[in-house]
Amino acid sequence: MLEVRSLSASAAGVDVVRSVDLTIGAGEVHVLFGPNGSGKSSLLKAIMGLSPYEVTGGDIRLFGHDVSGHAPDERAALGVGMAFQSPPNLQGVSVRSLADALGADDRLDEALTMLDLPGFDRRQVSVGFSGGEVKRWEVAKLHLQAPRLLLLDEPDSGVDLEHVAAVAVAIDRLVRDPGDGAAPRSALVVSHTGSVIEGLEVDVGHLMVGGRLLHTGDPITLFDHIRTNGYVAPEPATTTS
Amino acid sequence: MSTTPTTPLTDQRTELLREVGYDDGRAGTSLLVDQQIVASESAHPDVEVLPIGQALKTYDWLQDLMFGLIDPDEDEHVQQAAELLNDPVGHFVRVREGAVVTSPIQLFSILESPQGRQFTHNVTVIEAGAQVEMISGAAVPPSVHAGHHISIDECYIREGASCRSVSIERWGANMESHGYARTHLEAGASATTTALQLAPIRHHLANSVTWVERDGRNNDRAVMLAPAGTERVVDSTVHLVGDRAGSESVTRMVSDGGVIVNTATLVGDAPGAHGFVGCDGLKLTDDGHIEAVPALRAVDPTAQLSHEASVGRIAIEKLEYLMATGLDEDAARDLIVQGFVSLELDAVPEAVAELVAETIASAKTGGM
Ligand SMILES: Nc1ncnc2c1ncn2[C@@H]1O[C@H](COP(=O)(O)OP(=O)(O)OP(=O)(O)O)[C@@H](O)[C@H]1O
Ligand SMILES: [Mg+2]
Numbered sequence: 149m150l151e152v153r154s155l156s157a158s159a160a161g162v163d164v165v166r167s168v169d170l171t172i173g174a175g176e177v178h179v180l181f182g183p184n185g186s187g188k189s190s191l192l193k194a195i196m197g198l199s200p201y202e203v204t205g206g207d208i209r210l211f212g213h214d215v216s217g218h219a220p221d222e223r224a225a226l227g228v229g230m231a232f233q234s235p236p237n238l239q240g241v242s243v244r245s246l247a248d249a250l251g252a253d254d255r256l257d258e259a260l261t262m263l264d265l266p267g268f269d270r271r272q273v274s275v276g277f278s279g280g281e282v283k284r285w286e287v288a289k290l291h292l293q294a295p296r297l298l299l300l301d302e303p304d305s306g307v308d309l310e311h312v313a314a315v316a317v318a319i320d321r322l323v324r325d326p327g328d329g330a331a332p333r334s335a336l337v338v339s340h341t342g343s344v345i346e347g348l349e350v351d352v353g354h355l356m357v358g359g360r361l362l363h364t365g366d367p368i369t370l371f372d373h374i375r376t377n378g379y380v381a382p383e384p385a386t387t388t389s
Numbered sequence: 390m391s392t393t394p395t396t397p398l399t400d401q402r403t404e405l406l407r408e409v410g411y412d413d414g415r416a417g418t419s420l421l422v423d424q425q426i427v428a429s430e431s432a433h434p435d436v437e438v439l440p441i442g443q444a445l446k447t448y449d450w451l452q453d454l455m456f457g458l459i460d461p462d463e464d465e466h467v468q469q470a471a472e473l474l475n476d477p478v479g480h481f482v483r484v485r486e487g488a489v490v491t492s493p494i495q496l497f498s499i500l501e502s503p504q505g506r507q508f509t510h511n512v513t514v515i516e517a518g519a520q521v522e523m524i525s526g527a528a529v530p531p532s533v534h535a536g537h538h539i540s541i542d543e544c545y546i547r548e549g550a551s552c553r554s555v556s557i558e559r560w561g562a563n564m565e566s567h568g569y570a571r572t573h574l575e576a577g578a579s580a581t582t583t584a585l586q587l588a589p590i591r592h593h594l595a596n597s598v599t600w601v602e603r604d605g606r607n608n609d610r611a612v613m614l615a616p617a618g619t620e621r622v623v624d625s626t627v628h629l630v631g632d633r634a635g636s637e638s639v640t641r642m643v644s645d646g647g648v649i650v651n652t653a654t655l656v657g658d659a660p661g662a663h664g665f666v667g668c669d670g671l672k673l674t675d676d677g678h679i680e681a682v683p684a685l686r687a688v689d690p691t692a693q694l695s696h697e698a699s700v701g702r703i704a705i706e707k708l709e710y711l712m713a714t715g716l717d718e719d720a721a722r723d724l725i726v727q728g729f730v731s732l733e734l735d736a737v738p739e740a741v742a743e744l745v746a747e748t749i750a751s752a753k754t755g756g757m
Contacts, residue, residue, distance in 0.1 A: 221717050221718065238711075239732060241728035246724065249724055
């Protein structure tokens with residue numbers, strides 16, 4: 149589904165992703181841990197093809213296609229979607245009009261109900277949303293897109309205790325229950341908390357520090373390790389870079 | 390009450406006019422085709438719609454209202470219109486004191502002769518305490534690309550009256566239009582106007598002056614689009630002449646290669662006058678330009694006036710956010726532009742709210 153090979157990327161002349169290797173197979177859920185500023189969002193945005201991230205080395209393959217030079221919409225068309233950590237405010241653009249433009253008007257009510265966002269169809273996208281509402285909307289948005297590969301950038305941060313379960317359920321449904329007998333979906337989830345690994349069946353965990361993936365392994369063991377030792381690679385390191 | 394036969398409202402014309410607000414069963418209708426008022430009728434006992442020539446013969450007080458708010462020597466276009474004063478063409482609308490007219494009065498101009506010239510001088514009087522909604526629309530058949538339309542509108546909104554109006558213009562891409570609007574809001578009167586100027590036009594001048602008396606309230610919204618080859622010059626002034634008079638003007642401009650020059654001036658002459666001018670521009674391409682000039686003049690020291698102006702491109706971050714959902718760049722851009730211009734359209738008369746939304750939704754950039 150996703151193959152990232154020796155990927156390096158920079159933003160505004162700063163190297164933010166350094167020779168990262170990452171492979172996510174069909175139906176796999178990976179979680180990405182790392183301290184603030186370690187390059188997690190940069191990696192996801194580089195995969196999505198967003199500015200100002202420039203690939204300076206290596207390559208990204210989505211569903212077998214080398215996507216270098218592909219605009220974000222072309223990547224989305226291949227089947228990748230992203231829940232943004234901090235999406236922009238789209239003044240005047242209603243949630244409903246975006247769903248319309250996506251041809252997903254018929255799925256909107258269900259998606260908003262699942263994320264407990266009643267009446268949000270008339271709201272302007274992200275405008276005045278609370279921190280937790282932003283996150284829940286981003287997951288609802290992925291339900292409208294129904295991508296095969298989900299990039300979720302901190303879908304749980306700022307979400308209250310009651311809704312964090314709803315977010316996990318919604319993500320789980322997106323991944324495990326694609327419907328119509330479609331192939332299972334995959335996800336790469338950035339998280340600082342344990343809520344994602346508690347609420348979701350996660351297959352693989354990664355640790356990113358300083359733009360590099362320092363460790364890849366069992367997500368629960370990794371999370372426990374980070375909790376006790378901080379963001380340092382466990383020994384023996386199964387480094388991938 | 391029908392004052393002229395209605396046969397001139399042919400299917401062809403009504404079809405054209407539906408896109409700029411026409412509907413059956415309105416409180417009153419006026420239609421100017423080229424240089425002739427071909428329909429003026431009222432379906433409401435408190436509403437009069439007459440050709441201005443006929444109205445001048447009926448009401449001798451009307452001659453004092455013609456050029457009561459605008460100087461015939463204002464500029465060359467107004468001068469040309471003034472020369473036709475012995476045989477003026479236009480509509481006269483009067484709404485009687487205290488009337489509450491819930492169905493809108495609709496007023497249209499069509500230019501049917503290619504290369505034609507159209508002069509119109511309209512006078513509207515909303516008498517004390519009356520409440521009314523108005524729709525005005527301008528259109529050309531697809532065969533007409535060039536021509537010149539010059540209009541003078543003088544609007545008297547008497548004490549405590551209120552008027553909510555929307556205007557939708559769809560002139561030809563190669564046309565010129567010069568519009569002069571003068572509005573006098575008496576004490577406690579209110580006017581809420583929304584103008585949609587989205588269709589291509591070679592040169593469009595919209596010049597307006599509004600005077601607001603004690604406790605009066607002016608609210609105007611304008612949305613304009615300038616594709617390549619379109620030039621819009623907007624010059625509006627609101628004088629807050631009475632105590633506590635208020636005004637709020639918001640303009641949203643989108644240049645897709647065309648030129649928009651918008652000068653909006655707010656003058657606070659009286660104690661407690663308060664108002665706001667906002668001009669926001671979105672520039673989609675390297676060509677063309679947007680000039681936003683909001684100006685404030687506080688004559689009275691207690692006047693509270695403020696303005697805001699912004700001109701910029703669509704933030705790449707917003708465009709890419711939408712593209713990451715799978716929309717192509719054009720669709721993403723259209724959604725943002727439509728959002729930008731829809732922001733201020735909450736005050737349109739209900740009867741045309743849907744049409745306004747559709748007009749905005751079809752305002753595709755580039756291809757319009
Ligand atoms: N557009 C940019 N211009 C300059 N520096 C950038 C840009 N984008 C990211 N960076 C820098 O790159 C580093 C990685 O940022 P990134 O947003 O990827 O971190 P993160 O791991 O997602 O952090 P967090 O946990 O806080 O979300 C940071 O030091 C950040 O300041
Ligand atoms: Mg981040």
